[in-house]
Amino acid sequence: xNALRGKAVINALANRSIDYGNLVRTFSKIxxxxxxxxxxxxxxxxxxxxxxxxxxxxxxxxxxxALHEGHLALARAAAAENxxxxxxxxxxxxxxxxxxxxxxxxxxxxxxxxKLVELNDSLIATKNMGRITTVFAPTTKDIYPSGRPSSEINxxxxxxxxxxxxxxxxxxxxxxxxxxxxxxxxxxFNVVQPDRVYFGQKDVQQTVVVKQLVTDFHxxxxxxxxxxxxxPDNLAMSSRNVFLGARRRAAATVVxxxxxxxxxxxxxxxRLKRDEILDPAQVFLHESxxxxxxxxxxxxxxxxxxxxxxxxxxxxxxxxxxxxxxxSIALKMLPMLDVREDEETxxxxxxxxxxxxxxxxxxxx
Ligand code: AMP
Numbered sequence: 001x002n003a004l005r006g007k008a009v010i011n012a013l014a015n016r017s018i019d020y021g022n023l024v025r026t027f028s029k030i031x032x033x034x035x036x037x038x039x040x041x042x043x044x045x046x047x048x049x050x051x052x053x054x055x056x057x058x059x060x061x062x063x064x065x066a067l068h069e070g071h072l073a074l075a076r077a078a079a080a081e082n083x084x085x086x087x088x089x090x091x092x093x094x095x096x097x098x099x100x101x102x103x104x105x106x107x108x109x110x111x112x113x114x115k116l117v118e119l120n121d122s123l124i125a126t127k128n129m130g131r132i133t134t135v136f137a138p139t140t141k142d143i144y145p146s147g148r149p150s151s152e153i154n155x156x157x158x159x160x161x162x163x164x165x166x167x168x169x170x171x172x173x174x175x176x177x178x179x180x181x182x183x184x185x186x187x188x189f190n191v192v193q194p195d196r197v198y199f200g201q202k203d204v205q206q207t208v209v210v211k212q213l214v215t216d217f218h219x220x221x222x223x224x225x226x227x228x229x230x231x232p233d234n235l236a237m238s239s240r241n242v243f244l245g246a247r248r249r250a251a252a253t254v255v256x257x258x259x260x261x262x263x264x265x266x267x268x269x270x271r272l273k274r275d276e277i278l279d280p281a282q283v284f285l286h287e288s289x290x291x292x293x294x295x296x297x298x299x300x301x302x303x304x305x306x307x308x309x310x311x312x313x314x315x316x317x318x319x320x321x322x323x324x325x326x327x328s329i330a331l332k333m334l335p336m337l338d339v340r341e342d343e344e345t346x347x348x349x350x351x352x353x354x355x356x357x358x359x360x361x362x363x364x365x
Contacts, residue, residue, distance in 0.1 A: 035116055037135045041143075041191040044086075044136055048193050056083040059130065060194030060221075062185065065089040066106040066239035067115050070229040074198040075116070077226050079123050079130035086192050087116065088136040090143060094159075095180025098151045101350070106239055109137070136192065143187055151176055160186045162212050168313050169328065170205050170355070173303055178209050185210055186217065194221050202228040202236050204326055204357045205313055228356070230256070236356045243352045245343035248333045251298040252354055254288045255331055258305065259358045262327050266360045272319045274307050277327075281305060285331075297338065303330035303353070310359065321363040328357035 038044050051058060059078030063071050071087075078085040089112060096102035113135070120132045140148050149157020153175045159182075165171075166178035189197065197214075199207045207225045214223055229237045234256040235249075244252060262281040265271040285302060292298040307316050310326045319325045336348040 035113070035120060035132055035135055037113075037137055039136075039138055039142060041138065044134070044191050047134060051084060052193075057130075057195040058082055058192065059085050059196045059198060060188070060192045061085065061087045061198045062188050063087060063089055064091045064105065064239065065112050066108050066242075067112045068229070068237045068239065070200050070202060070237040072115060072119050073229050074200060074226055075119060075132060076123070076128075077224065078196065078198045079128050079132065082130045082196060084134065085130050085132040086134045086136060086194065087132060088138070088188055088192070090136070090138055090184070090188075092143070092180055092184040093140055094144075094149055094151060094157070094183060095177050096151060097174055097176050100174070101240075104347075104350070106242060136188070143184065149183075151180075157183075159183050160213065160217075162209050162216070165205070165209055165212060165313060168205070169304060169306055169308070170330065173330065173353075178206070181206055182209055182213050185213055186219075189214075189219055189221060196222045196224055198224050198226060200228060201225050201359075202238070202356070204310075204328060208311065208313055234260075236354075238354070240352055240354075243347055243350060244333060245336065245348035246340065247296045247298050247343070248336065248348060248352065251288075251292045251296060251300070252333065254285060254292075254300075255329055255354050255356045257288075258285050259327050259329060259356060262305075262307075263358055263360060266319065266325075266363075272321060274315075274317050274319075277307055277319070278305055297336060299334045301332045301334065303332055305329050319360060324362040325360045326357055327360060328355070330355045 038047070048058065059082030061071065061074045061078055075085055075087060089109065091102070091105050091107065093102055116132050116135065123131055146158065149155065149159065159179050161179050162182050166182070167175070171178050197210070199210055201207065207223070211223050213219065214221060231237060233253050235241065235252050236256065241249065241252075258281040261284050262277050265277045265280055271277050282305060285305070289300060306328045307319070308314055308326050308328065309316055310324065313326070316325055331354050333352045333354065335351050339348055
């Protein structure tokens with residue numbers, strides 16, 4: 001694949017629409033179905049108009065690429081209830097703050113396409129309703145025709161802001177993040193005009209922002225939220241996990257473990273008060289941090305451990321058992337200075353922020 005990489009991407013972008021599936025078939029002989037790669041919004045529009053005339057439904061999965069099973073699960077869900085699945089691959093610059101990792105965010109277009117073609121073949125084999133037919137891979141100029149807006153909090157640009165939601169939790173550490181997300185979603189939804197859009201529970205605050213975007217701006221689409229896909233040891237899948245390296249990757253299981261500990265307090269011990277739910281998880285994190293530091297030289301900073309109301313993300317002192325709540329965590333794995341041989345590909349000298357959450361369901365009775 002590598003030899004073809006530059007040429008394939010250039011063709012895909014320059015010709016606006018290529019049969020990428022055909023290209024992949026040349027190598028792996030796995031593809032039986034066309035996936036069109038379109039760059040320009042007007043080309044997506046044209047396809048969309050035809051589909052509407054033919055009364056074909058479109059499910060849309062927005063991504064930043066570096067696809068993993070979490071993304072593919074969204075595409076599978078979209079294929080289960082739509083005729084056609086559109087996937088966007090666009091690393092959106094405006095959701096990155098000025099000092100964040102935009103430049104080094106993983107970009108793996110070729111292998112993303114291979115995964116989508118393989119998934120499409122499995123959809124065909126299982127006689128699933130829909131197919132992945134279109135990848136929307138715009139450039140920054142295509143999405144931001146008047147020029148890329150500022151990543152400064154007070155910078156200029158055409159923005160969608162959803163507050164106070166966007167200032168809470170993730171927004172406290174990443175003040176321009178949800179402005180960038182809401183803005184790009186508005187643009188992508190306007191271009192694709194999907195019947196349904198698919199988002200992962202993994203980024204729970206993002207799902208709340210997107211639902212509010214759709215409600216407040218009367219967008220004619222339905223938001224679906226799918227469960228978090230996890231590695232066998234329960235770490236939530238994420239495109240950024242590749243940067244962890246072996247020792248931080250092993251230590252990262254404290255993220256889902258701490259959530260489970262808090263969840264148990266609610267589910268098994270009937271606790272409803274904030275401190276009673278969160279304290280055991282805090283103690284676990286504290287103890288684990290000491291151990292990870294002395295035994296493996298791994299250290300982290302806890303950004304937040306939150307117990308919040310699901311529809312507003314406002315912090316709770318007490319869970320209403322009729323409503324349930326959302327437990328969420330953000331933890332920054334700090335850079336490591338001594339690079340081991342088995343960690344050379346991971347760039348462990350940079351920090352990696354991990355997020356995760358679980359829903360505390362309503363407790364009947
Ligand atoms: P991203 O490419 O990180 O912007 O993610 C694109 C979509 O995939 C978002 O809706 C994410 O919430 C979703 N997603 C990312 N990781 C996971 C996961 N582990 N499980 C389910 N969905 C995920």
